[in-house]
Amino acid sequence: MGGIYALMSIGLNLIFGVIKVVNFAHGEFLMLGMYIAYWAFTLYGLDPYVSLPLVAISILALGALTQGLIINPLLKTKEINQVLATIGLMIFLENLALFLWKSDFRSVLTAYSAASISIGEMRISFARLLAFAVAMGTALAFYALLTKTDVGRRIRAVAQDAEAAELMGIDHRRIYIATFGLGGALVGVAAAAMSPIYYAFPTVGALFGPTAFIVVVLGGLGSFIGAMIGGLIIGIVESIAGVLTNAELAKAFAFAIFLLVLFRKPTGLFGERARV
Amino acid sequence: MSEKKRLKMRPRSGWAAFLTLIVALALVPFLGPPPYVTHVLILVLLFAYLGTAWNLIGGYGGQLSLGHGAFFGLGAYTSTLLFLNYGLSPWIGMAIAAGVGAGSAALIGYPCFRFGLRGPFFALATLAFGLIVVELLTAFREITGGSLGIFPPYLGNVPHLFQFASKEAYYMIILAMWALIVLLVRAMRRTRYYLVAIREDEEAAAALGVPVRKYKLLAAVISGALSGIGGTFYAQYFSYINPESAAGLALSVEILTVAIFGGMYGLMGPTLGSAVLTPISELLRIWLGGTYLGVHLMIYGLLLILVIVFMPRGILGKLEEVLKRELEF
Amino acid sequence: MTTVLEGRGLSKRFGGLWALRGVDFRLEEGEILGLIGPNGSGKTTLFNVVTGFLKPTEGRVVAFGEDITALPPYKICQRGIARTFQIARPFSDLTVLDNVVIGALLRTGDPEEAVEKAKNILDFVGLYRKARDLGKNLTTIERKHLELAKALSTEPKILLLDEVMAGLKPAEMDAILKTLVRIRDSGVSEIVVEHVMRAIEAICDRVIVLDYGEKIAEGKPREVMANGKVIDAYLGREYRLA
Numbered sequence: 001m002g003g004i005y006a007l008m009s010i011g012l013n014l015i016f017g018v019i020k021v022v023n024f025a026h027g028e029f030l031m032l033g034m035y036i037a038y039w040a041f042t043l044y045g046l047d048p049y050v051s052l053p054l055v056a057i058s059i060l061a062l063g064a065l066t067q068g069l070i071i072n073p074l075l076k077t078k079e080i081n082q083v084l085a086t087i088g089l090m091i092f093l094e095n096l097a098l099f100l101w102k103s104d105f106r107s108v109l110t111a112y113s114a115a116s117i118s119i120g121e122m123r124i125s126f127a128r129l130l131a132f133a134v135a136m137g138t139a140l141a142f143y144a145l146l147t148k149t150d151v152g153r154r155i156r157a158v159a160q161d162a163e164a165a166e167l168m169g170i171d172h173r174r175i176y177i178a179t180f181g182l183g184g185a186l187v188g189v190a191a192a193a194m195s196p197i198y199y200a201f202p203t204v205g206a207l208f209g210p211t212a213f214i215v216v217v218l219g220g221l222g223s224f225i226g227a228m229i230g231g232l233i234i235g236i237v238e239s240i241a242g243v244l245t246n247a248e249l250a251k252a253f254a255f256a257i258f259l260l261v262l263f264r265k266p267t268g269l270f271g272e273r274a275r276v
Numbered sequence: 277m278s279e280k281k282r283l284k285m286r287p288r289s290g291w292a293a294f295l296t297l298i299v300a301l302a303l304v305p306f307l308g309p310p311p312y313v314t315h316v317l318i319l320v321l322l323f324a325y326l327g328t329a330w331n332l333i334g335g336y337g338g339q340l341s342l343g344h345g346a347f348f349g350l351g352a353y354t355s356t357l358l359f360l361n362y363g364l365s366p367w368i369g370m371a372i373a374a375g376v377g378a379g380s381a382a383l384i385g386y387p388c389f390r391f392g393l394r395g396p397f398f399a400l401a402t403l404a405f406g407l408i409v410v411e412l413l414t415a416f417r418e419i420t421g422g423s424l425g426i427f428p429p430y431l432g433n434v435p436h437l438f439q440f441a442s443k444e445a446y447y448m449i450i451l452a453m454w455a456l457i458v459l460l461v462r463a464m465r466r467t468r469y470y471l472v473a474i475r476e477d478e479e480a481a482a483a484l485g486v487p488v489r490k491y492k493l494l495a496a497v498i499s500g501a502l503s504g505i506g507g508t509f510y511a512q513y514f515s516y517i518n519p520e521s522a523a524g525l526a527l528s529v530e531i532l533t534v535a536i537f538g539g540m541y542g543l544m545g546p547t548l549g550s551a552v553l554t555p556i557s558e559l560l561r562i563w564l565g566g567t568y569l570g571v572h573l574m575i576y577g578l579l580l581i582l583v584i585v586f587m588p589r590g591i592l593g594k595l596e597e598v599l600k601r602e603l604e605f
Numbered sequence: 606m607t608t609v610l611e612g613r614g615l616s617k618r619f620g621g622l623w624a625l626r627g628v629d630f631r632l633e634e635g636e637i638l639g640l641i642g643p644n645g646s647g648k649t650t651l652f653n654v655v656t657g658f659l660k661p662t663e664g665r666v667v668a669f670g671e672d673i674t675a676l677p678p679y680k681i682c683q684r685g686i687a688r689t690f691q692i693a694r695p696f697s698d699l700t701v702l703d704n705v706v707i708g709a710l711l712r713t714g715d716p717e718e719a720v721e722k723a724k725n726i727l728d729f730v731g732l733y734r735k736a737r738d739l740g741k742n743l744t745t746i747e748r749k750h751l752e753l754a755k756a757l758s759t760e761p762k763i764l765l766l767d768e769v770m771a772g773l774k775p776a777e778m779d780a781i782l783k784t785l786v787r788i789r790d791s792g793v794s795e796i797v798v799e800h801v802m803r804a805i806e807a808i809c810d811r812v813i814v815l816d817y818g819e820k821i822a823e824g825k826p827r828e829v830m831a832n833g834k835v836i837d838a839y840l841g842r843e844y845r846l847a
Contacts, residue, residue: 024396024399069585080475084536087340090577092580095577099570248412248415259408262400263388263393469703472707473699477697479658483656484682484755485683485711
């Protein structure tokens with residue numbers, strides 16, 4: 001799962017780093033992606049790794065639309081407005097899924113879902129290993145895109161100084177659209193890779209969204225350590241749930257850790273703490 | 277040479293309008309409305325009340341709280357559990373609920389302000405706090421009844437235990453609560469000035485002697501206390517509470533959507549928002565029944581986006597623009 | 606003469622860079638003290654340290670005989686030390702009047718009284734006709750006036766002004782200079798950061814000069830400007846560029 005968190009977080013971080021917007025609907029992007037993978041599998045028998053490009057492109061489009069139609073018109077207004085807009089999107093998407101597909105848990109059962117590989121004493125799920133590999137591969141490809149291509153250079157230029165980039169003839173609004181789309185595509189890949197190992201349901205985004213935030217707050221852009229800690233926290237939560245046999249307490253515990261992380265590192269990536 | 281001339285005073289007619297509205301609303305039960313109309317009016321006033329409470333910290337203070345459902349729910353559970361376990365009248369429970377609402381708001385507000393969590397990070401922190409409260413209310417099922425919730429026994433018409441046989445009594449109570457909260461927020465003029473300054477620019481506010489953290493905490497605590505009181509009313513009126521419906525994120529979102537849709541920069545904004553939105557969401561609930569649970573939230577989410585993009589000052593702001601005058605009083 | 610504000614060995618380090626280094630200064634009651642120096646010499650940092658927005662790495666700030674070094678900005682303002690920001694920071698969605706009312710509320714709990722006071726101050730700085738405009742709709746010059754009005758509304762005994770004259774035409778500058786002298790004559794001591802030498806000469810009783818965070822000269826405006834070090838560090842460099 002670590003790879004999945006990393007991928008989600010890189011997307012979230014990319015959007016924040018370049019556009020300075022926290023995408024509250026990030027988890028819901030994941031949820032929609034998982035549903036697309038689920039329906040592609042159920043209706044057309046497409047393996048999630050086959051439908052992966054489709055999922056990625058769909059969520060890319062969703063991200064681009066979000067930026068173009070919602071965030072771009074709000075760029076010059078108060079930060080609180082952008083926050084509210086993505087909260088609105090989060091609520092809308094979550095309840096849209098509830099409306100369309102009910103609150104059932106839906107899973108993609110592939111031939112390899114239950115398969116596992118033994119390395120000495122350890123048994124590792126094949127599907128999880130594959131998801132991790134795909135996530136890492138995507139992350140690497142993303143870095144190549146960011147550093148080697150023209151679009152990547154433009155994105156980095158805008159991230160550093162939107163005004164200066166503007167003077168050099170880069171339309172930062174278009175770059176923002178590309179950035180949000182790219183962030184969405186990363187979530188899309190994560191969603192497809194995740195679908196063989198986890199259920200799709202309307203509130204799955206609310207479950208994984210905060211984890212992605214933890215990873216972002218703890219680490220830098222795509223920080224491996226941040227991703228590890230995020231994964232670790234979920235691991236701890238799962239084991240405590242096992243001991244307590246009380247899933248709610250375990251979840252409360254996870255959110256409490258999330259809060260503590262926020263308090264510990266309020267500045268993290270996100271601007272300076274002022275003395276007032 | 278002085279350019280000083282008389283600036284237009286705020287319109288005094290607002291007072292008359294407000295009093296007329298209260299009297300008119302107080303007369304409604306005597307017209308013998310069908311129970312369902314009374315029910316919708318109670319909800320309109322409840323969300324107007326909650327939206328106004330939220331607006332203190334969220335609108336004036338500009339601190340986007342997603343935790344108001346939790347303050348509300350904790351209030352609802354406090355008075356209900358005190359009544360069930362110790363026979364304490366919910367009227368007294370309501371005062372304790374206010375304390376619990378204030379305490380929980382301070383519990384999340386203090387560290388947030390202390391560690392300088394602003395904008396999206398305050399929203400995230402309060403979101404997490406709300407989720408924690410829901411999970412805890414569910415987890416301690418021996419006390420709270422878990423996700424199934426609690427049904428306090430129906431005792432008939434016992435006013436001293438906050439139970440009434442008629443909806444009209446509840447209507448009068450929530451009408452009074454709403455009128456009082458509007459007057460209370462209206463009376464907090466200096467606090468509102470300070471909160472607005474904090475919303476606009478915390479450092480510039482501090483440079484003018486505004487104790488930023490103190491006022492943010494004050495607003496959060498008052499807002500939390502008022503929400504807790506609202507929770508007790510809700511529990512008594514519905515005689516049923518469960519963690520998701522009384523404390524969940526959905527409730528927080530409903531409260532803030534009402535405030536923002538109506539206009540978060542004005543005193544009467546949340547009331548206007550509730551007057552428009554609450555009946556719509558109630559009608560949807562009837563038409564679509566239990567099969568499509570999230571529909572009104574889906575619409576709220578969409579409305580939130582549309583309002584923010586097209587009229588960030590809400591319908592109150594739009595009205596003021598069209599009428600070219602302030603609708604404060 | 607009594608000293609109202611004093612900096613003792615003030616230093617501020619950002620990473621490896623000393624923005625201020627061992628700066629001592631005194632502000633006497635009823636004087637206007639000029640603070641000059643090239644860009645990046647530490648003038649604004651000194652203001653931030655004195656008003657509590659930054660904690661000094663070393664040194665103390667003493668106002669009216671009391672140590673105020675550890676106090677947060679709002680408490681320093683309550684003690685009668687007000688500042689303006691170099692880049693004006695109006696409350697953009699509030700009217701000009703409300704901008705000033707917020708400062709006036711520091712000394713009176715009564716909003717009506719604060720409104721009256723704010724109107725008088727707006728009249729004093731010449732912004733009265735803009736009272737109903739939103740902060741964000743002001744011109745740069747009007748914003749500077751608003752900064753001054755906001756600072757005055759807190760009834761300061763010490764006023765720290767960060768480049769309130771930058772970008773003004775000579776006539777506008779004369780108007781503001783007169784205002785500053787009137788404020789001083791009403792019993793307010795002032796520290797003025799300014800690039801315009803003519804303004805400094807016209808109103809300052811004394812001047813201190815910063816360069817690379819250190820105080821390199823202090824004295825009457827004419828004396829200081831004749832000082833070789835100052836010419837080298839500041840005037841020379843700028844004049845040569847121009």
